[in-house]
Amino acid sequence: MSLPARLRSPWAPIVGLALLGLTVRLAYVLSVRWGGPLSGDGVYYHEAANLLADGLGFTEPYRYLHGGAQEALFLDDPSSLVPTANTALPVGHVEPTAGHPPLWVLVLGAASFLGLTSVGAHQVVAAVVGALGVVAVAWAGRRVEQAIGVAGVAVPAAALAAVHAGFWLNDAQLMSETLVVPLAALLLGIGIGFVRQPAVDTALLLGLVGGLAAMTRAELLVALPLVALGVLRRGTATDDGPPPARRLGLFALVGATAVVVLSPWVVRNLVVFEEPVLLSNGTGILLAQANCDATYFGDKQGYWEYHCGLPQPLGDDGRPVDESQRDASYRQRGLDYLTDHPGRLATHVVPKRVGRYWGAYAPIQQLRADELVEERPFRLSVLGYAQFLAVVGLAVVGVAEVRRRGGPLLLLTALPITGTVVAAATFGSTRYRVPAEVALVLLAAVGIATLVARRRGRRGADPVVGAPDAATPTLG
Numbered sequence: 001m002s003l004p005a006r007l008r009s010p011w012a013p014i015v016g017l018a019l020l021g022l023t024v025r026l027a028y029v030l031s032v033r034w035g036g037p038l039s040g041d042g043v044y045y046h047e048a049a050n051l052l053a054d055g056l057g058f059t060e061p062y063r064y065l066h067g068g069a070q071e072a073l074f075l076d077d078p079s080s081l082v083p084t085a086n087t088a089l090p091v092g093h094v095e096p097t098a099g100h101p102p103l104w105v106l107v108l109g110a111a112s113f114l115g116l117t118s119v120g121a122h123q124v125v126a127a128v129v130g131a132l133g134v135v136a137v138a139w140a141g142r143r144v145e146q147a148i149g150v151a152g153v154a155v156p157a158a159a160l161a162a163v164h165a166g167f168w169l170n171d172a173q174l175m176s177e178t179l180v181v182p183l184a185a186l187l188l189g190i191g192i193g194f195v196r197q198p199a200v201d202t203a204l205l206l207g208l209v210g211g212l213a214a215m216t217r218a219e220l221l222v223a224l225p226l227v228a229l230g231v232l233r234r235g236t237a238t239d240d241g242p243p244p245a246r247r248l249g250l251f252a253l254v255g256a257t258a259v260v261v262l263s264p265w266v267v268r269n270l271v272v273f274e275e276p277v278l279l280s281n282g283t284g285i286l287l288a289q290a291n292c293d294a295t296y297f298g299d300k301q302g303y304w305e306y307h308c309g310l311p312q313p314l315g316d317d318g319r320p321v322d323e324s325q326r327d328a329s330y331r332q333r334g335l336d337y338l339t340d341h342p343g344r345l346a347t348h349v350v351p352k353r354v355g356r357y358w359g360a361y362a363p364i365q366q367l368r369a370d371e372l373v374e375e376r377p378f379r380l381s382v383l384g385y386a387q388f389l390a391v392v393g394l395a396v397v398g399v400a401e402v403r404r405r406g407g408p409l410l411l412l413t414a415l416p417i418t419g420t421v422v423a424a425a426t427f428g429s430t431r432y433r434v435p436a437e438v439a440l441v442l443l444a445a446v447g448i449a450t451l452v453a454r455r456r457g458r459r460g461a462d463p464v465v466g467a468p469d470a471a472t473p474t475l476g
């Protein structure tokens with residue numbers, strides 16, 4: 001059954017909103033952030049991309065640029081960590097890296113290969129990717145319209161994605177969350193199509209996008225099974241879709257495809273590092289910096305502390321070790337602290353991690369931390385926080401409407417669920433909420449469409465708009 005004209009989303013407004021999103025991002029870059037400064041992960045992505053384009057492969061950028069003094073970069077008193085003779089490394093030291101998954105480095109590296117090597121050039125590339133994210137969110141909104149039979153979701157979803165500071169602030173800082181937005185939107189949109197009409201081609205496509213998403217932020221691999229899980233359920237008693245065994249096979253095909261996508265990177269990591277590495281070497285330092293006195297008892301409870309990652313691990317001979325060995329040592333350091341304070345972790349730390357993630361615990365302190373660590377302008381961070389609260393309020397309406405219509409609620413909440421679990425296990429950060437906010441924007445757009453329909457007195461009046469297509473069961 002084809003959808004009526006009122007459910008065919010007009011793409012002209014969406015293109016206009018994507019251009020608006022590009023304008024907002026370029027205006028911010030050109031007027032506020034042109035050429036930096038970058039900090040933390042942004043420096044990593046920018047420099048690693050240029051090293052990749054120079055033919056050095058995935059090279060650890062901090063050691064290449066700063067040798068053995070890289071861990072002093074963020075200290076108030078760098079002289080306190082002057083390398084000794086046996087720990088010093090020369091500037092230009094080439095060492096393989098998997099500090100982050102590789103896809104964002106590959107995207108920026110492609111630009112660098114074309115000669116776009118400056119911070120400003122990479123910022124423009126990020127702004128364009130951010131604008132493409134607006135289109136991807138709109139497309140996912142269109143799939144939500146088809147799944148639950150509600151018109152008018154795609155355009156408000158695009159509008160929210162275009163102006164939400166929680167998205168475009170990352171673009172100027174060259175954070176991987178820029179690429180997360182379109183990939184998360186594609187993941188949800190394809191997931192809806194897969195759950196509604198299970199087939200081999202959509203399973204392959206979902207696994208492909210899921211693998212690419214995990215190559216951008218590793219925790220998105222955890223969300224993939226939740227996105228695809230709805231395929232295992234039959235929608236109605238008259239559902240003539242694939243039998244249970246075939247559904248299970250398609251679910252497994254999604255995972256197998258993601259594994260194939262990830263395999264080249266995983267194999268490379270297993271070959272070049274001393275310790276086993278899958279997607280990244282970032283888990284160990286994260287555990288060390290999130291499990292220490294400052295984050296369990298100090299004013300950074302639920303967050304992370306740079307100094308807790310010091311001193312940097314060395315080998316038994318007192319000399320530097322490779323990235324995987326450092327990460328293994330960091331991991332043990334963090335796990336040792338965690339297992340020594342299980343009660344504190346459960347009663348104080350985990351709730352505050354989740355609270356920070358959702359902007360509910362010490363929100364102003366968290367925004368100040370974003371300013372210090374990521375160079376985010378505080379006032380614009382406040383704007384992003386206000387927008388986030390508005391999106392959450394509208395998303396609550398959207399959740400109720402999706403549930404009322406029997407829509408794919410588990411699928412649409414997969415990213416928020418995953419983000420909450422990961423934050424509980426690590427720490428809460430505003431930037432790490434971006435994947436969840438993609439889903440919230442879609443649910444908020446459903447909320448906007450619902451409120452508009454109520455205001456017009458049309459709720460339940462139109463049998464097509466009031467219910468999903470009867471020929472296609474809603475699953476998940």
